[in-house]
Amino acid sequence: xxxxSSPYADVALIGNPNTGKTSxxxxxxxxxxxxxxxxxxxxxxxxxxVLGSGGEQVRLHDLPGMYSxxxxxxxxxxxRDVLMGEWDEQLDIRLVVxxxxxxxxxxxxxxVTQVIDLGIPVVVALNMMDSAKSEGVHIDVEALxxxxxxxxxxxxxxxxxxxxLLRHEMFAQVTAPKTRKKTGTLTLDEALNTSLxxxxxxxGEHTRLTAAGQTAEAxxxxxxxxxxxxxxSGHHTEACKNDLKTATQSIRDHLEAKDIPWRIxxxxxxxxxxxxxxxxxxxxxxxxxxxxxxxxxxxxxxxxAGPMFVLALFALIFQTIFSWAEGPMDAIExxxxxxxxxxxxRMPEGMLQSLIVDGIIAGVGAVLVFLPQxxxxxxxxxxxxxxxxxxxVAFLMDRLMKGLGLSGRSVLPLLSSFACAIPGIMAxxxxxxxxxxLVTIMIAPLMSCSARLPVYILMIGAFIPDTPLLGIFSVSxxxxxxxxLLGIAGAIxxxxxxxxxxxxxxxxxxxxxxxxxxxxxxxRWVLLQMYERAKVFITDAGQIILAISIVLxxxxxxxxxxxxxxxxxxxxxxxxxxxxxxxxxxxxxEPLGFDWKLGIGLITSFAAxxxxxxxxxxxxxxxxxxxxxxxxxxxxxxxxxPATGEPIYTPxxxxxxxxxxxxxxxxxxxxxxxxxxxNSWRWPIIMIxxxxxxxxxASFAVYQGGRFFGFx
Ligand SMILES: Nc1nc2c(ncn2[C@@H]2O[C@H](COP(=O)(O)OP(=O)(O)OP(=O)(O)O)[C@@H](O)[C@H]2O)c(=O)[nH]1
Ligand SMILES: [Mg+2]
Numbered sequence: 001x002x003x004x005s006s007p008y009a010d011v012a013l014i015g016n017p018n019t020g021k022t023s024x025x026x027x028x029x030x031x032x033x034x035x036x037x038x039x040x041x042x043x044x045x046x047x048x049x050v051l052g053s054g055g056e057q058v059r060l061h062d063l064p065g066m067y068s069x070x071x072x073x074x075x076x077x078x079x080r081d082v083l084m085g086e087w088d089e090q091l092d093i094r095l096v097v098x099x100x101x102x103x104x105x106x107x108x109x110x111x112v113t114q115v116i117d118l119g120i121p122v123v124v125a126l127n128m129m130d131s132a133k134s135e136g137v138h139i140d141v142e143a144l145x146x147x148x149x150x151x152x153x154x155x156x157x158x159x160x161x162x163x164x165l166l167r168h169e170m171f172a173q174v175t176a177p178k179t180r181k182k183t184g185t186l187t188l189d190e191a192l193n194t195s196l197x198x199x200x201x202x203x204g205e206h207t208r209l210t211a212a213g214q215t216a217e218a219x220x221x222x223x224x225x226x227x228x229x230x231x232x233s234g235h236h237t238e239a240c241k242n243d244l245k246t247a248t249q250s251i252r253d254h255l256e257a258k259d260i261p262w263r264i265x266x267x268x269x270x271x272x273x274x275x276x277x278x279x280x281x282x283x284x285x286x287x288x289x290x291x292x293x294x295x296x297x298x299x300x301x302x303x304x305a306g307p308m309f310v311l312a313l314f315a316l317i318f319q320t321i322f323s324w325a326e327g328p329m330d331a332i333e334x335x336x337x338x339x340x341x342x343x344x345x346r347m348p349e350g351m352l353q354s355l356i357v358d359g360i361i362a363g364v365g366a367v368l369v370f371l372p373q374x375x376x377x378x379x380x381x382x383x384x385x386x387x388x389x390x391x392x393v394a395f396l397m398d399r400l401m402k403g404l405g406l407s408g409r410s411v412l413p414l415l416s417s418f419a420c421a422i423p424g425i426m427a428x429x430x431x432x433x434x435x436x437x438l439v440t441i442m443i444a445p446l447m448s449c450s451a452r453l454p455v456y457i458l459m460i461g462a463f464i465p466d467t468p469l470l471g472i473f474s475v476s477x478x479x480x481x482x483x484x485l486l487g488i489a490g491a492i493x494x495x496x497x498x499x500x501x502x503x504x505x506x507x508x509x510x511x512x513x514x515x516x517x518x519x520x521x522x523x524r525w526v527l528l529q530m531y532e533r534a535k536v537f538i539t540d541a542g543q544i545i546l547a548i549s550i551v552l553x554x555x556x557x558x559x560x561x562x563x564x565x566x567x568x569x570x571x572x573x574x575x576x577x578x579x580x581x582x583x584x585x586x587x588x589x590e591p592l593g594f595d596w597k598l599g600i601g602l603i604t605s606f607a608a609x610x611x612x613x614x615x616x617x618x619x620x621x622x623x624x625x626x627x628x629x630x631x632x633x634x635x636x637x638x639x640x641x642p643a644t645g646e647p648i649y650t651p652x653x654x655x656x657x658x659x660x661x662x663x664x665x666x667x668x669x670x671x672x673x674x675x676x677x678x679n680s681w682r683w684p685i686i687m688i689x690x691x692x693x694x695x696x697x698a699s700f701a702v703y704q705g706g707r708f709f710g711f712x
Contacts, residue, residue, distance in 0.1 A: 010093050015100060016066070016107065027157060028050045028163065028166075028167060033046050037385060037387060039513060043427055053171075074437075081230075083096065086207070095120070097123050101127060119184070121178065122150045143281045144277070149181055149185075199217075223262055319477030320380075321480070322477045355553050357621070358622045359552070363548070363615070366632055373453050374537055391515055398411075405499035406439060409432075438678065444491075446487050451609040487662045548615070549618050555576060556579070556622040594656070606666045655706070662698075664692060671687070
C-alpha cells in the first residue's frame, strides 16, 4: 500500500492504562492533556511536537491505554489502529515508546512484548520507578533490556526524572534504530509457523506490517475473535475480508483437529515466556507487606462504610463550595459594580451608556461572579481524580449499576460529567458494549454540570435560608447537594427506562477495573486544571455571553415607545421585543411558576445554561434604568406583582426552576458531541425530547404539588 511519509518522524506512546503515558507526553511536548489516577483518562489520539537538543523534531502521539493489542473498546481500537498502520495513510509510525508501570511489570510485559513483536523500533519507558522502589520491587534494567533486545529507560514522569534520557534515546532510535538480534520475543514451533502462513500472506499483501509483525498478528488473529473482528471492520474490501475470515477458520479447524486450544494460544505462549523473564530480572521484597492503599481500601471500599463516606464527602464538598466561595464572589461583585459606576460617571447618559452598563457589564459580570464556585468544584474534582478516589467510587457503584443494565465502567464518565457532559460523553469510549455506552451517553447530561452551578447558586442564595445545620453544614449547602442528587436520581430512572427499551435481557458486562494505588495529588496539576477551566469560563463570558447580552439588551430596549419619557421603564420593557417574546411563551411556562422574564432566560439558556443568569441581569438592569447596577439576588427577592403586591419569585419558584435546569437539555455543545459520538441525529434528537419532557413534568409536579400543599 503506498503511503506518504510525513516531514517529521511519527512516534507513538503506547502502554497499559494509567501507566503515565500522558504525564510523559505533557512533559516532553509542553502540552497539558488531561491526566488522572484511573484507567481510561485518554480516549483520543493527541499529537504534540518534541524538540531534540540539536533542533530536530518528532511528532509524538499520545494514545489511549490498552492491555493488549486485541482491542475491546473504541479507545483501545484507536491505539491498535495506529500501531497496525490502519489509522490513516499519512501516519507512519517510526518508533513506539512503550510506557510500562515498573510497580506492575509482570502484567505490563504482555503488551510490551506484543509491541516488540510487531517489528517496529521500540523504546521502553519504565515509568513509576518511585512507586516500584517504595514497594520494594527491584528491576534489573540492564538484564531486562538484554532479554527483550530493546533500549529501556527508567523514568519518573511526575518528577521528570529520566525524561532527558528518554528524549535522547527517542531521537537516537528515530535516526538510527537498533538492529535486533532476534526477530521477536516468541518462538513458535515449525508446525504452528507453517499453519499460520495463509494469514501471514494475507497480512503481507494488505497491510503495512513488517514480516515479524505479520507472524505475531497472525497468531493473534487465530487466537482471538476480537483481533479478527478488528480487521473485519477495517477499510478492506468485502472479498478481501472474507479471504481472511475463511483462512482463519480453516486454521482454527486444523488446530482443533489436533486438540490444540486456539483460544489461549497467544496468551499461553506469552505468559510462559513473561513469567520466566520476570523471575530472572525482577526481585520483589516479600517483607513489603500490605500497602497503604490496601489498608485504606478496607475502609473506603467497605460495603457500608464506603458509600457513607462518599455521601459525607460530597456533602462537605458542596458545603465548602458555598462557604469558601463567598468572599471571592463578593469581591468580584463589588469590582463589577464599581466598574459600572465608573463608566456611568465617565460617559454621557444615553443608549450607548445603557448598552455598556446594563447590557454588557451587567450580563457578563453576572456570570463572572460565579467563577470562584466553579473553580472550587474543579479543584475538588481534580483532587478526587488525582488521588485515585474516583476509581473507588466507580467500584462502589458497580452493584447499583448492574441493576441498571450498566456496570462500574459507566461511573467514571458519569462522574466527569459533573464538570461538563462533553468530556463525560467522550469518556464513554472506554465502554466495550455499544448498548451500555449508548445508555451512558443518554444519561450523562443529567449529571449536573458546572454550567448549572451559577443558576443553582443564584436561586439558593436568593431563596434558601443559610441556616446552620449539624455544625459544619447549612441548609443551603445541603440544598445544593440535594439538587445534585436529584440529577443522579433522574439518571438512574432514565437508565432503567432505556434498559427496558434497548436491552431487556442483556446481561450486564462484568466490570474488572483495577483499583489504582492512592497517590499524593500533584498540586501543580490541580492548579493547572483550575487555571485552564478559568480560561474557558472567562473566554466564554467574553464571547458567547457578551454576544447574547448585547442582543438581549437590544431586544429589551427596543422598540422605543414614541412617548418614551412618559412611559415607566417597567412598561417599556413589557412592550419591548424581549417582553413580547417572553409574554408569548408565558402561557406554556406559567404552570411551572415561571414568569415572562424567566421565560426569556429559558430561551437564551439553550445556547448555554449560564446565560440564564446574564439574561436576568440584563433584563433587570434595563428595567431599572437608573445609575446603579442591580444586585441580581436582591432584585429577584424584591420582585413583586404590581397588581397584588405579592412576591413573584418564591422559594417554590426557585426550586421549580432549579429542577427544570437539572433535567433540561440546554446545551448545544452536548447535542453536537452526541451527534458525533453516535454518528446519527437520531440520538441527540431523542435526548433533547426526553430531557425537555422530563424537565417540564418534574417542574410542573414540584410547582403544582408545592402549591397544593400550601407552599409558595
Ligand atoms: N508515583 C508516580 N505517579 C505517576 C508517575 N507518572 C504518572 N503518575 C501518575 O499516574 C496517574 C496516571 O497518569 P496518566 O499520565 O494519566 O496515565 P495514562 O497512561 O496517560 O493513563 P490513560 O490515559 O488512562 O491510559 C496520574 O495520577 C499521574 O500523576 C510516576 O512516575 N510516579
Ligand atoms: Mg493518558
